[in-house]
Amino acid sequence: MSLDTATVRRVASLARIRVEEDELPRLQSELNGILGWIEQLQAVNTDGVQPMAGGGSEKLRMREDRVTDGGIAEKVLANAPDRAGEFFAVPKVVE
Amino acid sequence: MTAATELTIAGARAALAKREISAVELTEAHLKGIEALNPRLNAYITVTAEQALEQAKAADAALAKGEAKPLTGIPLAIKDLFCTTGVKTTAASKILGNFVPPYESTVTANLLRDGAVFLGKANLDEFAMGSSNATSAFGGVENPWKRQGDNAALVPGGSSGGSAAAVAARLALGATATDTGGSIRQPAAFCGIAGIKPTYGRVSRFGTVAFASSLDQAGPVARTVEDCAILLGSMSGFDPKDSTSADVAVPDFAAACARGVKGLRIGIPKEYRLPGMPAEIEALWQQGIAWLKEAGAEPVEISLPHTQYALPTYYIVAPAEASSNLARYDGVRFGLRENGGDLKDLYERTRRAGFGDEVRRRILIGTYVLSAGYYDAYYLKAQKVRALIKRDFDEAWGKVDAILTPATPSAAFGRDEKQDDPVAMYLNDVFTVTANLAGIPGLSVPAGLDTRGLPLGLQVLGKPFDEETVFAVGRALEQGANFTATPSVRAAA
Numbered sequence: 001m002s003l004d005t006a007t008v009r010r011v012a013s014l015a016r017i018r019v020e021e022d023e024l025p026r027l028q029s030e031l032n033g034i035l036g037w038i039e040q041l042q043a044v045n046t047d048g049v050q051p052m053a054g055g056g057s058e059k060l061r062m063r064e065d066r067v068t069d070g071g072i073a074e075k076v077l078a079n080a081p082d083r084a085g086e087f088f089a090v091p092k093v094v095e
Numbered sequence: 096m097t098a099a100t101e102l103t104i105a106g107a108r109a110a111l112a113k114r115e116i117s118a119v120e121l122t123e124a125h126l127k128g129i130e131a132l133n134p135r136l137n138a139y140i141t142v143t144a145e146q147a148l149e150q151a152k153a154a155d156a157a158l159a160k161g162e163a164k165p166l167t168g169i170p171l172a173i174k175d176l177f178c179t180t181g182v183k184t185t186a187a188s189k190i191l192g193n194f195v196p197p198y199e200s201t202v203t204a205n206l207l208r209d210g211a212v213f214l215g216k217a218n219l220d221e222f223a224m225g226s227s228n229a230t231s232a233f234g235g236v237e238n239p240w241k242r243q244g245d246n247a248a249l250v251p252g253g254s255s256g257g258s259a260a261a262v263a264a265r266l267a268l269g270a271t272a273t274d275t276g277g278s279i280r281q282p283a284a285f286c287g288i289a290g291i292k293p294t295y296g297r298v299s300r301f302g303t304v305a306f307a308s309s310l311d312q313a314g315p316v317a318r319t320v321e322d323c324a325i326l327l328g329s330m331s332g333f334d335p336k337d338s339t340s341a342d343v344a345v346p347d348f349a350a351a352c353a354r355g356v357k358g359l360r361i362g363i364p365k366e367y368r369l370p371g372m373p374a375e376i377e378a379l380w381q382q383g384i385a386w387l388k389e390a391g392a393e394p395v396e397i398s399l400p401h402t403q404y405a406l407p408t409y410y411i412v413a414p415a416e417a418s419s420n421l422a423r424y425d426g427v428r429f430g431l432r433e434n435g436g437d438l439k440d441l442y443e444r445t446r447r448a449g450f451g452d453e454v455r456r457r458i459l460i461g462t463y464v465l466s467a468g469y470y471d472a473y474y475l476k477a478q479k480v481r482a483l484i485k486r487d488f489d490e491a492w493g494k495v496d497a498i499l500t501p502a503t504p505s506a507a508f509g510r511d512e513k514q515d516d517p518v519a520m521y522l523n524d525v526f527t528v529t530a531n532l533a534g535i536p537g538l539s540v541p542a543g544l545d546t547r548g549l550p551l552g553l554q555v556l557g558k559p560f561d562e563e564t565v566f567a568v569g570r571a572l573e574q575g576a577n578f579t580a581t582p583s584v585r586a587a588a
Binding site for chain 1: 339446447518
């Protein structure tokens with residue numbers, strides 16, 4: 001599988017990363033280099049193998065459904081690039 | 096007495112207990128070294144001198160009252176991936192360039208609980224993605240080691256390059272690091288020090304900036320195997336704030352170093368003998384086998400047949416998880432914001448400006464392999480191969496107690512080498528990445544010098560939650576190697 005420029009543009013849009021037109025050829029060649037190299041996995045027989053999703057063999061724990069913290073709006077907002085009162089502020093989304 | 100910056104952690108602890116040195120003197124000696132060498136090495140992004148001296152004073156007070164804890168007064172470097180309350184935590188990225196966490200990571204909280212002194216935040220590859228520390232938004236780190244008769248700057252390895260360089264150059268007694276594909280063990284090997292990536296789940300990931308959550312594990316780097324054991328003892332432990340933290344007891348790792356290896360069966364995986372591998376790497380490996388044999392262990396040839404697929408598997412799984420984890424950097428709640436016309440434009444401009452080349456590349460690869468139509472072919476396939484890689488190890492544990500391999504396929508390389516070809520850079524992790532995929536512990540031990548005088552490491556892999564055997568084998572290698580070489584750039588004694 002080899003990516004064309006339209007696919008690179010689409011993936012960049014999905015990833016919400018701006019890519020300038022003049023960056024596309026280099027990016028396309030780098031991504032194809034990496035994808036070409038990982039293509040070798042297709043040679044491995046994985047019939048009937050359960051995919052390994054996590055990093056350990058531990059089962060995920062359940063925990064009691066209760067509030068463990070909160071009431072720290074100032075801390076949560078301390079690094080916000082823009083705020084309005086106790087809210088994060090963003091450019092207008094709905095007209 | 097040994098100069099303060101030349102002490103091991105075990106030695107410093109004894110010297111502090113006997114009041115041969117004060118914690119303030121120990122910290123001041125390191126701060127002096129940092130002042131002299133950090134402008135050149137760039138091992139620290141942020142130096143917290145004032146805070147360190149306050150912590151050292153508190154340590155002296157505790158020592159005077161006989162209330163010493165395991166790390167009271169021990170000066171450490173903290174990889175700038177661990178959130179530290181009130182101290183800038185950047186992940187070496189522009190996107191977090193001014194981020195000041197309002198909370199403490201569990202690892203650093205545990206170290207503070209045990210009395211450690213934090214000298215500052217160590218440099219790394221951006222978001223821990225890299226093998227040379229070259230991707231840091233705050234500039235590369237210089238390896239304190241030089242090739243004989245050549246003053247060219249070499250890379251310290253990565254991603255924990257600042258941590259490893261700081262410890263090697265005597266700018267800290269030990270450091271925290273993290274390892275997603277080899278980021279503790281490769282820089283440790285390149286800088287002539289020891290470093291362990293523990294079992295997945297051994298150390299809490301809470302408050303550590305995430306890269307690939309099913310692979311990330313924190314661990315220590317230090318100048319001896321025993322020092323790594325002491326630090327890991329403090330860093331480890333069950334944490335309800337990390338859903339993958341293992342609820343298992345923390346053994347006395349330092350005690351395990353002295354166990355010896357008599358009767359242990361040490362696996363030598365034939366697939367780690369790579370075509371074109373430098374002869375000196377093979378020779379060092381054979382030497383390691385000989386040391387362990389002399390110490391009473393029995394080498395056993397084993398097969399880990401899916402080894403060759405580990406790196407390509409990693410370069411699907413890790414970017415996929417990274418693309419998901421790094422979605423949070425959107426310019427809205429914290430970090431950099433680049434304003435644009437609408438919200439999508441704001442996201443796209445922020446992420447273009449905030450992430451460096453390698454991070455953007457991995458996010459794009461990850462987005463692609465998770466996207467509709469490609470998920471099964473890439474991501475699901477990689478998860479299945481990952482299961483096979485783990486199965487190889489599970490089967491090996493029936494025959495052996497630990498596994499010995501080289502740590503890296505080469506010694507440290509020049510700053511201008513391997514930077515143009517992402518895949519060539521990825522091959523650095525060929526021996527280390529399997530441990531992350533299988534979730535098992537791996538320790539790198541400095542074992543010798545190459546023909547140009549640069550350090551080389553050997554790696555010990557162990558069963559899940561059996562770091563004790565890994566430490567015992569590591570200590571035996573350390574005794575066999577008797578590695579006493581020091582880097583040419585280091586704090587004056």
